[in-house]
Amino acid sequence: MGQGQSSDNGNHPTTEQLSHELALKFAKRCFTPLELYSFQDVFKSLADHQNSIAYLKEDTIARFLEIPDILGASSIIFQMVSYLGAFPFGQDAPVVLGFEQMIMVVVIMTQRYQRVLKKGNRDRTKLLFRSLAVYDRGSHNEDEKPEEHAADKQSHEAPSASRSHAAGFAIDDAANDGDDEDDDDLALAALESLDAIEVFRHGDAPISQASIPSDNLKKLIMLLLLIAPLGIQESLARHSERLVGDQLEGLRRTADNILAAFVNVEKSPGVKIHQFNTVIPISFPYLFTGFNPLFEHFLFSKNIDFTKRKDSSTAPPPPPNHLENQPLLAQTGEILDLNVLSQLSFFLPGGTLFRQLRLLYSGGDAGFSMGSFETKVFNWRAPTILLVAGNRISEPPEGGQERAFSDRLPPKRFPDSGKSSRVVFGVYLSQHWRQTHKECFGETDTLLFQLEPVHEVFHASSINKDYVAFTKPPTAHSGLFFGCPHPKAKQTAGLSSHVSLGAVSLMLDSSFEFGVFTHNYTSGGGAFHNSETRKADFQDRFEIESLEVWGCGGDAEAEQQRQRWAWEEREAEARRRVNLGTGDIEADRALLEMAGLIGGNRSGGSMS
Template sequence: MGQAQSNKGHVPSHEELAKQLANKFAEKCFTSLELFSLKDVFRSLADSEQHVRYLKEDTIARFLEIPDIVGASPMLFQMISFIGAFPFLQDAPAVLGLEQMVMVITIMTQRYERVLARGAADRRKLLFKSLAVYDRRFSNMHLEPAVAGTRNNQEQKGVEKNSDQLVDRTPALGFDVDVAGDDEGDVETDDVDELVLAALDSLDYINVFEPRSMFEIHGAMIPADNFRKLIMLLLLAAPLDPQGSLTTYSGRVSGASLDSLRITAECILATFLDVEQSPGIRFQRFNAIIPSLMPFLFNGFTPLFEHFLFSKSLDFHKRNDGSHTKAAILPNLVQPLLTDEGSIMDLNVLSQLSFFIPGSLLFRRLHLLYSGDDDGFSMGSFEAKVFNWRAPTILLVRGNRLPGELDHRSTGPESAYLSTLPPRRFPPGSSDKVERLTFGIYVGQPWKQTHRECFGGEDTLLFQLEPVHDVFHASALNRDYVSFTKPSSSTSQAGISFGCPPPQSTQAYRRSSVVSLGAVSLMIDSSFEFGCLTHDYTSRGGAFQTSVARKFDFQERFEIECLEVWGCGGDEEAKNQAERWAWEAREAEARRRINLGTGDIEADRALLEMAGLIGANRSGGSMG
C-alpha cells in the first residue's frame, strides 16, 4: 500500500517529502542525459556556503542571459524561489539547491504533467502566487467610486458576514474585480492548490497535511511595474528555441526597438488593469484574462528553463581522438523570425500574436502577401495578392481614431463615411487620449468573394493589439465571420467585414445606405480609407464573442493608415502561391496577344467565346 499507511508511526518532514517529490520528478520527467546535464550545469554555477550548494540571482540571470535593461531578473528570481518550495509554498522563498531546481524546471517547463494526473490547470495560480505581494496597504488603495459606494451601501444596510470569511471592514476593500458578482465565475473561494494536492497524492501523503496549511491567495496582487517587466521578458523569449540564446535578439532591447518593446508590453498590461487607477493585478482578473486572451503567455518559460538541460561540457561532435567533426566548426545559422518587413508587423507584434496564436504558425513561417503601402489601397490589389494563398492568413490594420465631433461639424470623406454608419454610437474602448489603434483577424480558410454567405471557420479570431490587447473568439450564434465584397451595382455594402451580416442585394435594400454592423465586428470600407470596430456587450455577441476584459459597450472609428495581410505557412504554401501567380500571368499574356486584326470578325468572335471572354449566356468553349 501507500507510504501513508506503511509509515503510521512517522510523519515525514516538509524537507523529506520535498526530496521524495524531487526524486520522483527527476525519474519521471527527465531523460538520463537531461538529468546528467542539469547536475553538470548546477555544479558549474553553484555557490557554496556551510556545505550547502545553491544558485544566486545574478548567477541565474547571467546563465539565462536576461538583458539587464529589461529589469526582469528580480521578478524571475522571486518566481523560482517561490516555486522551489513546492509543494510546501508556505516555506518560500527556498534556497535554490539541486532538488529545488528540479522542482522549478519541472513546473516551469510543464513536465509535471507526465507525473501528476490532476492539477494541470492550476499552474496559473502557482505562477500568480510566485509573482504576487501581500501588502494590505496596496490592497486598500484606489477604490473605484462606484464600488466604494456599493460597499458603503451594503454596510449601511447592515450586511454582515461570518467571522470565518476573513472580512476586512476598512473603508477601502480592494479593486472592483474583487466585488462578488462583478465577474461571473472569477471569484476565487478555494485556496487549496490542486497542483499541490496532486503532488502530495502522488506520494500517498495527501491525508497527512491539512489543506488549509497551503499558502492563501486572499489579499495578493502583482504590482503593475513588476508585471510589465516580466511581459517584456516574455515577449523576448516567445520565439526562443530550447538551445537558443536571448542574446540573439539583443537588437530588440536597444534604441527604437526597446521603445517599441515597452509600448507592446504596456498594451498587454492595459488588459489587466488601468495603471492610473490600480497599483496591481488581482487573481480574479489574472485568472479570467490569461486563458481566454493570452493562453500561451508563459510558453517562453519552457525553452528558457530548458537551458539548464543542455550542458556545454557535452560535445557530441568530439571524436575519441579529441578531434572534431566538420559539423562542429560550421557556423550556427539562424533563420530570421520574419523574412519580410511590414508597416505594422515587427518582432514585438509577432511575439504578441504568439500569446494567443500557436507559435508554430508564426515564427519563421509568415510571408507578406499584401501591403497597402506597396501594392495600393484597393480591393483589386488585395484580391490579386491574397486570394491564391491556400493556408491561414492574418490581416492587420492600423489607423488613427476619428474624433467624435466629426459626426456633426466635419465635411469631406470622414463625414461621408460616418453617414454610412448607424447613428447609435458607443464610447471608445480605451482612453480618448490615445489616437493610434491596431486591429487584426486570423482567418483559417482561403479568401474568396462573398455572395450570399460569409466564409471562415470557428478558428477565426478577431483581435485588438493596440492600445489594449483583446481577443474576440468565434461564436456559435451565427457564421458571419468574414465577408469580401467588391463595389458593384448589385450590392449595397462593399468592403471587408468581420462579424457583419453578408451583403444584400440593392433590390431589397434600396432605401437604406447605412451599413449593417454586427454586435462584435470590424468593418473596413471598400476604399480602405476608414474602419469601425463595434463591441455591443449588452447584445452578448454575434459571430464573435464579447470581450472578457472589457465588459461594456464601445466602438472605435478610425482612419486607416496601414493595412497588410500575412500568410501563415512554409515554403510549400509559398511555392503553390507562386505557381498560381505564374499561371495567371501566362493566361493574361496569352489573352493580351490574341490577334484581333485579321479582318475575320467571326473567327475573332469564336476565339473570344472559347476563351470565355464574351458571350454572357454561353459556357467558355461553346461554339453553338
C-alpha cells in the same frame, strides 16, 4: 525549508522528506539520463557554497539565463523560482535554491511535470500567479502606509512580506469562482502521487489577498516578448538588437498594451487572481511558452561533448538547422515588427509565426483598394493574418470624407473605448479569402483581436457564423466585414442606407480609408464573443493609416501562390493576344479555343 507538521501518531513524513521524494520522482520521470547528468553538471558549475550547502544566487541565475539588466526582470524571476522551488509546499517559500529545489523549478517552468501530474495549464497558471504575487496584510497593519511599499521594492521582497494596496479592477467585485478557497490543484496532485494527501496544509495566505504589482508584471511581459521566439538551446543574447533604440521603445509600448489587458494602471496598482485567470485563457494561452526553452538551458551542459561515442569515434555532426539562420521576420511591415510578432505568438502558436510569415499585401505599397487586395491575397491557400492600424476620427466628424463615412453607419450611441487615439485591430483566418455574394465565410477558429491600446482576443461563436465578408459593387455596402451580417447585393439598398454592424465587429470601407470597431456588450455578442473584462459598450471609428495581410506558411505555400500567379499571368497574356474583329471568324475561334475560353459546350463569353 520549514519542518512539516506531523500527525499525533507521528507516522506522517515531514515536508522535507516529501519534497525529497517528489524531486527524485520528477528527476527520474521528467528527465532523460543524459539531461539529468547535464543538469547535475550545470548546477555544480554554478553553485555557491555555505556550510556544505550548494545553492544558486539571483545574479548567478540571471547571468546563466542571460536575462538583460535593462529589463529589470532578474529579481522578478528570482522571486518566481524561489517560490516554485518550495513546491508543493508554497507556504515554505522563499526557499534556498539547492539541487532538489532547482529540479522543481525546471520541471515546472518547462511543463515537464505533466509527465507525472496530469493537470492542465490552468493549474500552472495559478502556481505562476502565486510565484509573482505579493500579499495584502493591510487589515492586520492599519498604520502602514501604501507609499512605503513602492513597486520597485516589492520585487525584492519575499512573497510573504507585508503589503498594502488599493482596490483592483471592478471585475473582481463579483468574482466568486472558487479562487478564494480553491485548493492548489497542482500541489494536491503532487502529494496524491506520493500517497501523502493528508499532509497538505492550508497555511498559505488566501489567494484573494494576493496581487501582482503592475510594474513587476510589465517587466516580466517585456522579458516574455523577448524570449517568445527562443528555440531549444538558443542563446538569448542573439536577440540583443531588440533592446536598443526604437526597438526597446517598441518593446515597452507593446508591453503596455498587453498589461492593459490585465489592469487599468491608473486605477489599480496590481493584478488580482480573477483577472489573471480570466484574461490568460482567452487572450494569452501561450504567454509563458517562452519559459520552456529558456529553462531547458539547465539541461544542456557545455562541459559535455555530445559528439563522442563510447568507442571514441566521432559522431557525425547534426544536420544544419536552416530555420535558425532565417530571420524571425523576413521583412518588417508598417504594423508588424518583431515586438508585435511576439505579441501575436501569445495567442497564436509561435511555430506558425516565427520565420513563417510572408507579407502578401500592404496598402502603402500595393495601394489601398479592394482590387489590389484581391490580387495579392486571394491566391494564398493557407491561413492569413490581417492587421489594420489607424487614428480615431472626431465626433462629430470634421472633414467631408469623414462625414460621408459616418453617414453610412448607424448613429453613434457608444463612447470611444479609451483616451488613446491610435488603435490596431486584426483578424486571423484559417480559410483562404474569396469574394462573398450571399453569405459569409470562415471557421470557428477565426479570431478577431485588438493589439493596441488594449490587447484582447475575441473568439468566434459556434452559432452565429457571420465571420468574414468581402463584398464589391453592386453590393449595397461594399468593403471588408468581420462579425457583421452579410450585406446582400442590392436588396438591402431600399431598406436602409446604413451598414449593419455586428455586436462585436470590425468593418473597413471599400476604399480602405476608414474603419469601425464595435463592441455592443449589452446585446450579448454575435459572431464573436463579448469581452470578459471590458463589460461595457464602446465603438471606435478610425481613419486607416496602415493595412497589411500576412500569409502563414512556408516555401510550399509560397510556391503554390507563385504558380497560381503565373497561371493567371499566362491567361491574361492569352487574352491580350486574341486579335478579334479581323473578319476571319474561324481564326478568332481557334485563338479563343487555344486560350481555353471556348470549346465543348462553352459559349464565346463564358469562363465557366
